[in-house]
Amino acid sequence: MPLPVLKKEKNPVDVIAFQGFPHGLNTNIPSFQLIKSELARCVNWEINKGGQLQTRYPIVQYTNTATTSNASVVAFAEIPIGGTNRKLLADANNVIYYLDGNLDPVTITGTLEGTPTFIGYNGVAVILDGGRIKYLDGVSTVKIAYDDGTGTSGYQCNNKDADDSSSIALGNGTNTTVAYKFTSQVWTTGYTIPPTTVTAKLSKNGTPAANVISVVVRKVSDGSAIATKTLLASAATLTTVATEYTVDYAASDISSQLVPNTAYYMSVEHTGGDAANYVKVHCTSVGSGGTAFYYAGGIWNADTTRTPNISLRPGMPPKASFGGVFRGRLFVAGDSSNPGYVWFCNLTHLDWSTANGGGYIGAIDASANNFNVGAIQVLYDNLYVFGKETQPYIARLAYFDPSAYELSPFFIAGWATHKTCVNTVNDLFFGAGEGVGNLSGVQEFGDIRALAVSDPIYDRIRTHWNTSTAMAGYYPKDGQYWMVMPTYHRVLVCHTKLPIAEPLNERILRYPWAEYEFYRNILTTSTYKWTASGSGTNEYYVQTAAGGDPGFLAQPDFITLENIKIDEGTAGSLGDHEWDYGDNDTLGYNTVYVRDNSGDPDSSGVAIRSILVPTSLGTVGSDIYIGGSDGFVYVPTTGDYKDLEEYQIIPRLKTSYVEVPFKHVNLTGFQLLTHSRTGAGMSIKLFKNGMQSEYVTNWTINLSADDDLTLAEVTMDLEDAEFALNPNQTPLWKRCNVIARSFQFELETATVTSFPIYINGMFVKFRHLSL
Structure with missing residues (x-):
C-alpha cells in the first residue's frame, strides 16, 4: 500500500519596512x-521637506581672499548701513572688515575688544x-557710541542741577575764563567721541560788556581749544x-574730539x-574738592571751594556683548560691570539714559548681579x-512703556548662551550644558512652552559642550538649526520645520537631528605624496606630488583617517593614528604629520581628510555663511556636488539594530528605495547577531541615470561617473541567504554625482525559522 503524500508547508515570508527615517539620528x-x-x-544626510533622506548640499568658498594672516573668522553678518547692505566680518585678532564688490575683505579702521555681535539699527551697524x-555709519572707521541722554550717565561732567549758592565773576577786567575742570571718562584707547551739548x-552784575559769550572745551595740558x-x-x-543756557556743538565747531x-x-x-559790570558764572559752594578754575593774568587758578553749574554731554554708553531690537528699541546685555542689567535705548543708539526713554531693567530684581543675563x-x-x-531662568519683558518695563520670570530652570540662542522664525532654539531647548509659539493662544529637543544626541553635547565656545546658527533655506562645538568635528543639525511625535509619547514633539562633516582637503590624492619623517616611528608628512610645500593656509581643525577622527599629538612622538601640524624635519614650511603603523599612506590606500569646523555662523537671507579657521567664509550651494568643488561629501548612515524576538530568521532579500537623477554609486553592508564592525555581506549598488537626462545636467567629474546608464539593468534589490537573530544595515562610500541622492526607506525580506 503506497504511503500517503504529505504536503510540506513553506516557511512564511515576511517583510520589514524601514519607511523613511523621520525621527532622525539617535x-x-x-x-x-x-x-x-x-x-x-x-x-x-538631511531630511528634506518631503520627508526623504537627501545628501546635504556641499559648501563652497564665498570670499575671494582671506582675512589678514588667515585669522579665523569669528563673526559674519549683513547689515544695512546708510541705505546700503554691507557684509561685515570680524577675525580672531579683533579686526573688522567689509566685503567689497569682489568679495575681498577690506579692513575697517578700529580695533574691537572681543568677538562681536552685529545688529542693524536705524541705518547703522551696532557692534557689541x-x-x-x-x-x-559707513565702512571707513568704527566709532564708539555714546550716551547723549539726559540721565545721570549722559554727561562727561555735570553740576547744572545743583544749588547755585555762589558765583565767580567773568569779564570783570581780570577773569576772561571760568571753567569746570574734569577728566574724561575711561573708554577704549583709540576711540574718540565728540562733545555735543554744554549747559x-x-x-x-551791572551792565556787562556787550561782547560774545563762548563755551570752549580746552585741553588742560596746553590750554588748546x-x-x-x-x-x-x-x-x-x-x-x-540765574538762568540756564544750553547750546549744541555742530561738527564745524569741533577741531578734535574727546579722548579717554x-x-x-x-x-x-x-x-x-569791569569790577562793577560783569557776567556771573553760578557755582555750588563746597568745603573742598571744588572743580572751578578761572583764567586771569595769563595763568589758570583753582578755586576748590566752588563747582560751576556747568555740564557737558555726552557720557558713555553701556558695555554689551549681545542684544536685539524690539519695538523700535535696542535691548542689550553682557555688561561685565552690570551682568544682571538689560539696557535699552531711547530710540537711538546714542541715547541710553533719557527718562522714560532709555535706561536699564534688572533681570528678575533690581540688582546688577543677582540674576546674570546669558x-x-x-x-x-x-x-x-x-x-x-x-x-538659570527665562523671563519675558512685561509692559511696553519704558517707565513700566519689568522682566517677569516664567521658567526657573532654563538658561542659554547668546551664541547658541537663535530665532528660527517660529521658535527660539537655545543651547545649554543640559542640551538644546526651544520656546515654541502656539498660534492659537500665543502662549509659550519649553521643550528639550536634543535628547537623541545628548551624548555629543555632554561630551563636547563648552559654555564659552559653543555656538549655533540658522539655515533658513532648509529650516535647520546648526550647533557647533569646537572640540567636535561635525556640525549637529536640527530640522526645526519637521517635528514628529515621539515614539513613546505622542504628546511630545521631536525635531530630527543629523550631522554634517565638511571637508577642507583630502590629503591622499594624486595632488600630494607622503614622505617618511626623520623623527618618530612610522610618522609621515605630506608634500605636493613634486615634493614641495603643500601650501596649507592654517592648521587643520581635525584630521580623519578612513572617516574616523584621529587625535592630535606631537610630531616626533605620535601614537598610531595620531596627527600633528608643524615642521619637524626642517622643511621650511608647516605641514600635516600622521603616524600610521600600517605603512606609508600612499601605499596603504587609506583616506586622510582635513575637516573644516565653522568658527562662526551668520544668516543672511535664506543662506547660512560659515566662517573658517583659515580666514575664509564659506556657504552651502546647489550649484555643485563637492565640498569646495573638489571633495566628495561622503554620506554615511546606519540603521537601528533590529532584534527578532525568540527566533532566528533567514534574510532572503534587501531593497533600497533610492534615486539620484544623474546616478550614483554606493555600498551597503549587512551586520548580524550584534556584530558592529565585522559585516557578513557588502553589496555595491549603482544607481542609473535618468533616461531623460540632458547633457547640460551631466556636470560630474569623470572619476565620479560610477552609475549605470540603463535603468532596466540596475535593480535596487539584492538576494541574500543569511541566518540571523538580529541585523543592521550600513550605507557608506556613496559617490554623489551632479544631483543629490535620495532615500525613502528600505525593505528586508525574510523567512521565519523554527525555534
Whole structure:
C-alpha cells in the first residue's frame, strides 16, 4: 500500500519596512534600543521637506581672499548701513572688515575688544563686543557710541542741577575764563567721541560788556581749544536772575574730539567789563574738592571751594556683548560691570539714559548681579531674557512703556548662551550644558512652552559642550538649526520645520537631528605624496606630488583617517593614528604629520581628510555663511556636488539594530528605495547577531541615470561617473541567504554625482525559522 503524500508547508515570508527615517539620528542610546524610524548614524544626510533622506548640499568658498594672516573668522553678518547692505566680518585678532564688490575683505579702521555681535539699527551697524557699544555709519572707521541722554550717565561732567549758592565773576577786567575742570571718562584707547551739548547757569552784575559769550572745551595740558561755540551773541542779554543756557556743538565747531581719561576745561569765556559790570558764572559752594578754575593774568587758578553749574554731554554708553531690537528699541546685555542689567535705548543708539526713554531693567530684581543675563532674543511680539548656568531662568519683558518695563520670570530652570540662542522664525532654539531647548509659539493662544529637543544626541553635547565656545546658527533655506562645538568635528543639525511625535509619547514633539562633516582637503590624492619623517616611528608628512610645500593656509581643525577622527599629538612622538601640524624635519614650511603603523599612506590606500569646523555662523537671507579657521567664509550651494568643488561629501548612515524576538530568521532579500537623477554609486553592508564592525555581506549598488537626462545636467567629474546608464539593468534589490537573530544595515562610500541622492526607506525580506 503506497504511503500517503504529505504536503510540506513553506516557511512564511515576511517583510520589514524601514519607511523613511523621520525621527532622525539617535546616538544617545545603543543602536539595539532604537526603533526603525531612527538612525544610529546619519552623516552628511538631511531630511528634506518631503520627508526623504537627501545628501546635504556641499559648501563652497564665498570670499575671494582671506582675512589678514588667515585669522579665523569669528563673526559674519549683513547689515544695512546708510541705505546700503554691507557684509561685515570680524577675525580672531579683533579686526573688522567689509566685503567689497569682489568679495575681498577690506579692513575697517578700529580695533574691537572681543568677538562681536552685529545688529542693524536705524541705518547703522551696532557692534557689541563686550566693551562700550560701538557702531558703523559707513565702512571707513568704527566709532564708539555714546550716551547723549539726559540721565545721570549722559554727561562727561555735570553740576547744572545743583544749588547755585555762589558765583565767580567773568569779564570783570581780570577773569576772561571760568571753567569746570574734569577728566574724561575711561573708554577704549583709540576711540574718540565728540562733545555735543554744554549747559551753563549765568546772570549779570551791572551792565556787562556787550561782547560774545563762548563755551570752549580746552585741553588742560596746553590750554588748546578742541571745540568752540557761541553761547550768547551778547552778554547784554543776560538778566540778574540765574538762568540756564544750553547750546549744541555742530561738527564745524569741533577741531578734535574727546579722548579717554584726559583732563579738560569746560570753560565759559568773555572779555570786557569791569569790577562793577560783569557776567556771573553760578557755582555750588563746597568745603573742598571744588572743580572751578578761572583764567586771569595769563595763568589758570583753582578755586576748590566752588563747582560751576556747568555740564557737558555726552557720557558713555553701556558695555554689551549681545542684544536685539524690539519695538523700535535696542535691548542689550553682557555688561561685565552690570551682568544682571538689560539696557535699552531711547530710540537711538546714542541715547541710553533719557527718562522714560532709555535706561536699564534688572533681570528678575533690581540688582546688577543677582540674576546674570546669558542671552536675549525676540520671538513674535515678545522679548525673552535667559539666565546663566549659575542662576538659570527665562523671563519675558512685561509692559511696553519704558517707565513700566519689568522682566517677569516664567521658567526657573532654563538658561542659554547668546551664541547658541537663535530665532528660527517660529521658535527660539537655545543651547545649554543640559542640551538644546526651544520656546515654541502656539498660534492659537500665543502662549509659550519649553521643550528639550536634543535628547537623541545628548551624548555629543555632554561630551563636547563648552559654555564659552559653543555656538549655533540658522539655515533658513532648509529650516535647520546648526550647533557647533569646537572640540567636535561635525556640525549637529536640527530640522526645526519637521517635528514628529515621539515614539513613546505622542504628546511630545521631536525635531530630527543629523550631522554634517565638511571637508577642507583630502590629503591622499594624486595632488600630494607622503614622505617618511626623520623623527618618530612610522610618522609621515605630506608634500605636493613634486615634493614641495603643500601650501596649507592654517592648521587643520581635525584630521580623519578612513572617516574616523584621529587625535592630535606631537610630531616626533605620535601614537598610531595620531596627527600633528608643524615642521619637524626642517622643511621650511608647516605641514600635516600622521603616524600610521600600517605603512606609508600612499601605499596603504587609506583616506586622510582635513575637516573644516565653522568658527562662526551668520544668516543672511535664506543662506547660512560659515566662517573658517583659515580666514575664509564659506556657504552651502546647489550649484555643485563637492565640498569646495573638489571633495566628495561622503554620506554615511546606519540603521537601528533590529532584534527578532525568540527566533532566528533567514534574510532572503534587501531593497533600497533610492534615486539620484544623474546616478550614483554606493555600498551597503549587512551586520548580524550584534556584530558592529565585522559585516557578513557588502553589496555595491549603482544607481542609473535618468533616461531623460540632458547633457547640460551631466556636470560630474569623470572619476565620479560610477552609475549605470540603463535603468532596466540596475535593480535596487539584492538576494541574500543569511541566518540571523538580529541585523543592521550600513550605507557608506556613496559617490554623489551632479544631483543629490535620495532615500525613502528600505525593505528586508525574510523567512521565519523554527525555534
